[in-house]
Amino acid sequence: MTTKVYIPRDSSALSMGADKVALAIAEQAKLRGKQIDIIRNGSRGLYWLETMVEVQTDQGRVAYGPVQAKDVNGLFDADFLNGQSANASAHPLYLGLTEQINWLKQQQRLTFARVGITDPVSLDDYIAYDGYKGLKNALQLSGADIVKTVTDSGLRGRGGAAFPTGIKWNTVLTCQANQKYIVCNADEGDSGTFSDRMIMENDPFVLIEGMTIAGIAVGATQGYIYLRSEYPHALKVLNEAIDKAEKAGYLGEKICGSKHSFKLEVRRAAGAYVCGEETSLLESLEGKRGMVRFKPPLPAIEGLFGKPTVVNNVISLATVPIILDKGAQYYADYGMGRSRGTLPIQLAGNIKQGGLVELAFGITLRELLYDYGGGSASGRPIRAVQVGGPLGAFLPESQFDTPLDYEAFSSIWAVLGHGGIVAFDDTVDMAKMARYAFEFCAIESCGKCTPCRIGSTRGVEVMDNIIAGKEVAKNIKLVRDLSDTMLNGSLCALGGMTPYPVLSAMNHFSEDF
Amino acid sequence: MQDLQEKQVQGKEIDRLVAQYKSMPGALLPLLHAIQDSTGFIPETCYATIAQALSLSVAEVHGVVTFYHHFKTHQPGQHVLQICRAESCQAMGSANLEAHAKKCLNIDYHQTTDDRAITLAPVYCLGNCALSPAVMLDEELYGRVSIADLDALMLEAGASLAKA
Numbered sequence: 001m002t003t004k005v006y007i008p009r010d011s012s013a014l015s016m017g018a019d020k021v022a023l024a025i026a027e028q029a030k031l032r033g034k035q036i037d038i039i040r041n042g043s044r045g046l047y048w049l050e051t052m053v054e055v056q057t058d059q060g061r062v063a064y065g066p067v068q069a070k071d072v073n074g075l076f077d078a079d080f081l082n083g084q085s086a087n088a089s090a091h092p093l094y095l096g097l098t099e100q101i102n103w104l105k106q107q108q109r110l111t112f113a114r115v116g117i118t119d120p121v122s123l124d125d126y127i128a129y130d131g132y133k134g135l136k137n138a139l140q141l142s143g144a145d146i147v148k149t150v151t152d153s154g155l156r157g158r159g160g161a162a163f164p165t166g167i168k169w170n171t172v173l174t175c176q177a178n179q180k181y182i183v184c185n186a187d188e189g190d191s192g193t194f195s196d197r198m199i200m201e202n203d204p205f206v207l208i209e210g211m212t213i214a215g216i217a218v219g220a221t222q223g224y225i226y227l228r229s230e231y232p233h234a235l236k237v238l239n240e241a242i243d244k245a246e247k248a249g250y251l252g253e254k255i256c257g258s259k260h261s262f263k264l265e266v267r268r269a270a271g272a273y274v275c276g277e278e279t280s281l282l283e284s285l286e287g288k289r290g291m292v293r294f295k296p297p298l299p300a301i302e303g304l305f306g307k308p309t310v311v312n313n314v315i316s317l318a319t320v321p322i323i324l325d326k327g328a329q330y331y332a333d334y335g336m337g338r339s340r341g342t343l344p345i346q347l348a349g350n351i352k353q354g355g356l357v358e359l360a361f362g363i364t365l366r367e368l369l370y371d372y373g374g375g376s377a378s379g380r381p382i383r384a385v386q387v388g389g390p391l392g393a394f395l396p397e398s399q400f401d402t403p404l405d406y407e408a409f410s411s412i413w414a415v416l417g418h419g420g421i422v423a424f425d426d427t428v429d430m431a432k433m434a435r436y437a438f439e440f441c442a443i444e445s446c447g448k449c450t451p452c453r454i455g456s457t458r459g460v461e462v463m464d465n466i467i468a469g470k471e472v473a474k475n476i477k478l479v480r481d482l483s484d485t486m487l488n489g490s491l492c493a494l495g496g497m498t499p500y501p502v503l504s505a506m507n508h509f510s511e512d513f
Numbered sequence: 514m515q516d517l518q519e520k521q522v523q524g525k526e527i528d529r530l531v532a533q534y535k536s537m538p539g540a541l542l543p544l545l546h547a548i549q550d551s552t553g554f555i556p557e558t559c560y561a562t563i564a565q566a567l568s569l570s571v572a573e574v575h576g577v578v579t580f581y582h583h584f585k586t587h588q589p590g591q592h593v594l595q596i597c598r599a600e601s602c603q604a605m606g607s608a609n610l611e612a613h614a615k616k617c618l619n620i621d622y623h624q625t626t627d628d629r630a631i632t633l634a635p636v637y638c639l640g641n642c643a644l645s646p647a648v649m650l651d652e653e654l655y656g657r658v659s660i661a662d663l664d665a666l667m668l669e670a671g672a673s674l675a676k677a
Contacts, residue, residue, distance in 0.1 A: 015655050047644050050644070188640060190638065191600040193638075193640070194640040196640075229546075233654075271582035287577070290580060346643070349600065350645075354643030377605065425604070
């Protein structure tokens, strides 16, 4: 009998030695004459358990983790391939049925429904697990009806700006042009975020399907995925998936026999954080320096090469297929207030159980940090969390009961951004973090506007004086003045939001300054 | 002589890539990536060829090459070691890794060891934030990296480590 063994190929799993584990399992199986079929699936996102190896049983998949190559011999000795045996369940790395692991069981995985379950580059797997159902429905609808479905679902841009996706699409739909574009912003540069990477590496077809639906909806025939150069694994997976989708008629001319055409190409970014800003991204795609553009004109009206362009984040586009499959109301039934649906939350930094938690909006930070995260990795108290990447505010313990909701966060002068949560224990020096915020802005500024270009460098200098204890009261006032200028005078979010981490650190952790 | 021959081979390769990419919409970044993938960096001597093929000025090509952190203007060492400096990794002690690497390799960021084995570079997020601190050696990603892990990686990359 051949047993199916699942070993993730996700790059975080690889970073913990998944390839070595796979090699060791294959070798041992051969040596011991065991028939196994190794499937390199995606990661379930329980990263502290990587490499998490799963074995197929009659009851479902049984998981073991974190497995290292040196554990493989022992796993075979414990008959781990027979996941329901008493020996296997007595093994210290035995985790039980994967689907029954609380951390996973309590999640509401809509966008991530297939992630970790399927072989990422198997189109058959994708279709067997409800893939391309959204596209089939979309092909029966008019562009306007597809756009209406997306609008009605309440989906807002998951890249950070939270602009209603359907409204953006509608602007492009109503523009008359001989060429329109769909651009996927896959320049996921925020520290503490990896949900885009996970989708691209672990379920690339869902992004391809989402972009295809977007193209059909607004009348765009060319799509680009602008992928950060720090993600070499995602590049390979995407290109393989695009090739397979083309060969199967899901991309290219006359998609699925319809009148619609849509071509898709991955373009590599080159390590500039500012290119995650949509106009800078478009400049970069055109082959220029990634300098931010003035708005208006909006990219939806004059975007890539001056043509109407939808620019959406990976998660926004990857959520479109399930909305078209199950309907706008199904998605909108999740969430709270004006934050509809689910958010793929990324638990990172000094956290014991880091990974991907997809849940409806409304869960609190405290639940995420302790119920899911299990507290800090160091075992010390969590003192601060930064939500929403390097331009997000630092939150103190007194704000941990804030629900994850765009409006609730903005009411406490914070942002949800792309859903990344970075925890810090009580050894963090918040003055250093404020200095780093300016430093990062200085390194990444495109240089177009003065508050960002000059302000960030002056900010580092003033913070250095504060840290050195020089004229602290006067310099704190100076940082506040500078932050006010950057906040109100910058062209884009890089300069305009650097004051979020700086001022929140000063306001909530004044004892460090 | 060897050097001249190498440059001629490099020049031919760049000409081939320019011809391959020049008609692509927004060709410059894909072309620069292809050149760097092939030769390890973007030699300044090829700016004029690129500029002419894409109807740009040499200054524009220079401007793009130097805008992006990923593009290198000098030949890097045999291996590139990137250490993540972003917040999530800071929360897990990446500053210690950074200091250790600089001390052992006796170089700063953006520098290459004398034996050309390793170029050290900062990176701002590798997307491995649940397993911080993270480093990347060439295109291989590593998570929950300890000082001992880092030593092993540097040795594997052929570094002769200074006594810490």
